Amino acid sequence: MSSQLPTALVTGASTGIGAVYADRLARRGHDLVLVARDRAKLDALAARLRAETGVAVEVLPTDLTDPAQLAAVEARLRSAPSIGLLVNNAGAAGAGTFAAADPEVFDRLIRLNVTSVARLSAAALPGMLERGGGAIINIASVVGLAPEIQLGVYGATKAFVLAMSQAMTAELGERGIHVQAVLPSATRTEIWERSGRDVTALSGVMEAGALVDAALLGFDRGETVTIPPLPDAAQWDAFDAARRAMLPNFVNAQPAARYAA
Template structure:
């Protein structure tokens, strides 16, 4: 792989949908690519198309991130390839059915991909980026991270984890020249819905964003230095207010006395 002035971006879940669009956009921005997904044929086809359109060097790496050996292979690439400057943690699956109608084994597999694999890749990339003097980790979360009532609760829980991890990583790495961004898509026209047993075509058209628009907005948010990007949110002040309300809670979340409303008559 050649050396790009912008370095190499690793994109997981890259064979289709949001991941494939990230791959295209990052190549057009000057990144060489390592594309990770399970389907080798789709990866090869995407790599050929991107190289033909942009001239960038693209390496497809077939891997199932729920397979420990495959996951370890990608971790090793992130930790040892000094050309890598960006990780797009996009691989994930969703669920639409409520908990009482869901298969617990499928939920565990979803946690494995959405949480465990994403975390291990971030753990591989972050210290490597610090050692190299900088880098960026983009974690694809979801609006259900802050609205878990909307879809399956376990899915919402995995995406809330991604948001919380991103916020913590930002605090830890902000002074080490490592950028963190959490992207919170709403309903997006991708194969996510089919894979989860539904269809975005059954949703009101006014709430479904084109995947190209989503990625372009997310990258615009990255360029603007956002930690959290919600592509459809009209007023950035709404997120600021939400975050300020959270910060207001901070001083009182851990105190040595019980709040007055919880004191029993005997304790008074």
């Protein structure tokens, strides 16, 4: 069926969090464009969602770390005025620390977790602004707030996703663009196996369905930052308020008195 809701493009859609987003959005009535590397899994998911929900589902098998393939998805976003919701979910984890860094692993993480998120968002925005509205959901991570968790550059990539989402909200929120950063904690997906870690050795692992359902509730509420595992929202509010309280003190022509010789 042709949905009255905007078409949603979901990256990393073949498994895990992305596949759940595809399922939930289809059941809300969104037509879908699904992006991931595994064509067989994409095709199977698309066939199921077409049969169960009646929405239109297009698949784009893509490796977002490949510049040419990423450019093709950017072009798809620019050429499709119906795409009014982008879910930047594709990402990878890295087990390497800075001291034992593999530059190739770090580079791939940055291309997937940072570059593709920024470029796809930039490609989606012109059409959304022309229509006067749209939404972008960026999957970040609680580790973007926790540099003490030693995951090398991975945490830094997720801090970028959070900061970019907040900056986009500050710039574009009043122009009808809703940007949400979702900060999961450990979630049961294939990302752990791919990064060489055993998810069964972790505590407090959330199921992907519970994570996405909570994140979509936060989206419906208009939240800019959604942290599904955080019990007390006031903790985030206090953290953000403390950050905002510093802003006026950043604009000084001279070093603070505490740095005087």
